[in-house]
Amino acid sequence: MGIRKMVGRLTKPVEDADREELEAYCSVVDATPLDQLVLRSRGRYVGEIRSIRIVPRAGADALEVAFTDGRGSATAVFLGRRKIAGLTPGRRMLVEGVAGTDSGRTVIVNPIYTLLK
Numbered sequence: 001m002g003i004r005k006m007v008g009r010l011t012k013p014v015e016d017a018d019r020e021e022l023e024a025y026c027s028v029v030d031a032t033p034l035d036q037l038v039l040r041s042r043g044r045y046v047g048e049i050r051s052i053r054i055v056p057r058a059g060a061d062a063l064e065v066a067f068t069d070g071r072g073s074a075t076a077v078f079l080g081r082r083k084i085a086g087l088t089p090g091r092r093m094l095v096e097g098v099a100g101t102d103s104g105r106t107v108i109v110n111p112i113y114t115l116l117k
Contacts, residue, residue, distance in 0.1 A: 022048055023070035029094065029116075034072030037099050037106060044096045045074060045108070046116070049089050054082055067093065074099065074106040076113065092116040 026033070031046040047067035055062050063078040065087055076095050078084060087093070097111030 019070045022068070025092070026069040026071075031069075031094060034069045034074050034106070037072065037074065039099050039101060039106075042096070042098050044094060045069070045099075046092065046094045047074070048092050049087060051089060052087060063087075065093075067095070072106075074108060075102075076111050077102075077107050077109045079110055086115045 026046045029046045031044040032038075034045055034047060037043060037045065045067075047069040049065055049067050050073070051066045053064050055064050057077075057079065060080050061082050063081040063084060065076040065078070067074060067076065074095075076093075076097075093116055094114040095108055095111040096113070097108040099106055099108050101107065
């Protein structure tokens with residue numbers, strides 16, 4: 001490894017290094033990158049959970065799981081759920097479902113999910 005490359009790696013912000021590592025991981029999995037997501041069509045997406053929150057929707061709670069693949073982001077919405085075992089920030093997951101929008105955000109409602117890593 002050249003000295004410039006090594007210095008570049010040592011001086012790169014941690015966020016950039018983490019994003020690049022996440023992009024590399026997600027590109028290996030057979031899934032559509034989130035920046036190429038097509039609305040109203042079924043797809044498979046992989047990413048790392050960034051945040052989880054419980055939001056009331058139509059009189060019932062919904063679990064909103066925001067995730068990113070380093071290129072884009074989306075939110076998986078699980079209606080009628082307050083908690084799902086294993087879904088924690090930093091965990092990677094594969095999501096399959098139909099993407100749409102809600103208040104300008106990309107959402108996938110009641111997706112099929114697989115926990116990774």
